[in-house]
Amino acid sequence: MYLRTEESSGSERRPISEPYSIERRNFEPAYLRLFESGELRQRLESALGELRSCRLCPRDCGVNRLKNRGGVCKTGRYAIVSSHFAHFGEEDCLRGTRGSGAIFFSWCNLRCVFCQNYDISRLGEGRTTLPGELAGMMLHLQEVGCHNINFVTPEHVVPQILEALLLAIERGLRLPLVYNTGAYDSLESIKLMEGVIDIYMPDFKLWNAEMALRYLKAPNYPEAARRAIVEMHRQVGPLVFDENGLALRGLLVRHLVMPGFIEETRQILTWIAQQLRPHTYVNLMDQYFPAGKVTDTDYTEINRRITSKEYQLVLEAARAVGLHRLDGRAPAKHLAVCQ
Numbered sequence: 001m002y003l004r005t006e007e008s009s010g011s012e013r014r015p016i017s018e019p020y021s022i023e024r025r026n027f028e029p030a031y032l033r034l035f036e037s038g039e040l041r042q043r044l045e046s047a048l049g050e051l052r053s054c055r056l057c058p059r060d061c062g063v064n065r066l067k068n069r070g071g072v073c074k075t076g077r078y079a080i081v082s083s084h085f086a087h088f089g090e091e092d093c094l095r096g097t098r099g100s101g102a103i104f105f106s107w108c109n110l111r112c113v114f115c116q117n118y119d120i121s122r123l124g125e126g127r128t129t130l131p132g133e134l135a136g137m138m139l140h141l142q143e144v145g146c147h148n149i150n151f152v153t154p155e156h157v158v159p160q161i162l163e164a165l166l167l168a169i170e171r172g173l174r175l176p177l178v179y180n181t182g183a184y185d186s187l188e189s190i191k192l193m194e195g196v197i198d199i200y201m202p203d204f205k206l207w208n209a210e211m212a213l214r215y216l217k218a219p220n221y222p223e224a225a226r227r228a229i230v231e232m233h234r235q236v237g238p239l240v241f242d243e244n245g246l247a248l249r250g251l252l253v254r255h256l257v258m259p260g261f262i263e264e265t266r267q268i269l270t271w272i273a274q275q276l277r278p279h280t281y282v283n284l285m286d287q288y289f290p291a292g293k294v295t296d297t298d299y300t301e302i303n304r305r306i307t308s309k310e311y312q313l314v315l316e317a318a319r320a321v322g323l324h325r326l327d328g329r330a331p332a333k334h335l336a337v338c339q
C-alpha cells in the first residue's frame with residue numbers, strides 16, 4: 001500500500017497509512033523488486049568493487065579487502081559471523097512471538113570503550129562465513145519462524161550481505177531485513193542498501209565530537225551518524241507495523257542512555273525531533289552497564305549504571321521535544337535507586 005504522506009514532496013512516495021500501519025498482505029520485502037529487475041546483482045558488483053580500496057565506512061582505510069587485508073574492522077574478503085539465532089531480546093515489534101532472526105557479525109568499525117559485546121567486536125570471536133553459508137543462515141532463521149532477518153553490526157560487511165542475500169532470495173527468502181547498526185556508516189554504504197533494507201535501526205550513541213573521540217575513538221562519529229540516519233529516513237520513512245504490531249518497514253532509532261550524559265541525550269533527541277520529525281520511533285535503552293575498558297581505574301565516570309532519575313529525565317526530554325512514538329517497554333528493574 002503506497003500512500004502519499006504529509007512530508008512527501010514531488011513524486012516521492014512512501015509506504016504508509018495512518019496510523020503507521022500497513023496490512024501484511026500488502027507487504028513485500030523491498031529487495032524483491034530490485035532482485036527481479038536485475039539491479040540487485042549490479043548493486044552487488046559495485047559493492048564488491050568497493051572492497052578493492054575499502055572506504056565502505058567513515059574510517060576510510062583504503063585497504064584491499066579482496067586480498068584479505070583488513071582495516072580497522074579487521075575483516076577481509078568474507079564476513080566473520082559470531083552467531084545466528086532467534087533473538088527474543090529485541091524490541092517487541094521485532095521479536096514478536098517467534099523472535100527476530102539475528103545474525104551477529106564479528107569485529108566492528110567503532111572502538112566503544114564501554115562495548116557490551118567485547119568478545120565479538122574487539123576479540124573477533126566467530127568464524128569466516130562464505131556467501132552460501134550466510135544465505136543458509138538467513139533461510140534457517142526463516143524456517144524456524146523468525147519474523148525478520150536482523151543484521152547486527154553490518155557496517156563493514158555490506159557487500160558480503162548483498163552477496164549472500166542474492167543467493168538467499170533465489171532459495172526462497174521473503175522476510176523483511178533489519179539493518180541493526182551503530183550508525184557509523186558511510187553514505188555510500190547506505191545508498192548501496194537503498195531498496196534492499198526494510199527497517200533501519202541505528203543506535204545514535206553520542207552527539208559531540210570530543211565525547212565521540214574519548215568513548216568511541218571516532219571523532220567524526222556524530223557527523224557521520226547524522227548524515228547516515230537522514231539518508232536512512234529518506235529511504236524508508238517512519239516505522240510502520242502490520243496488524244499484529246510487527247515492524248515491517250521504516251526507521252527505528254535507538255539510543256543507549258549513558259550515566260551522566262543527559263545533555264548528550266537531550267541534543268540527540270532534539271535533533272531527531274527537528275530533523276527527522278516527531279513521528280520518529282525511538283527506543284531509549286536503559287540497560288547500560290560498565291563493560292569493556294570501563295573499570296575502577298579507567299573511564300571511572302561511566303563505571304556505574306544509570307539511575308531511575310536519569311531515565312526519567314530523558315523520557316521527559318523526549319516528550320518535551322515532541323517525540324511521541326517511544327518504545328513502550330517498561331524500564332528495567334535494575335535501574336539504580338534515584339540518587
Ligand code: SF4
Pocket residue numbers: 054055056057058059060061062063070071072073074075109155156157
Ligand atoms: S569497512 Fe573496515 S576496512 Fe573498510 S573503511 Fe571501514 S573499517 Fe576500514
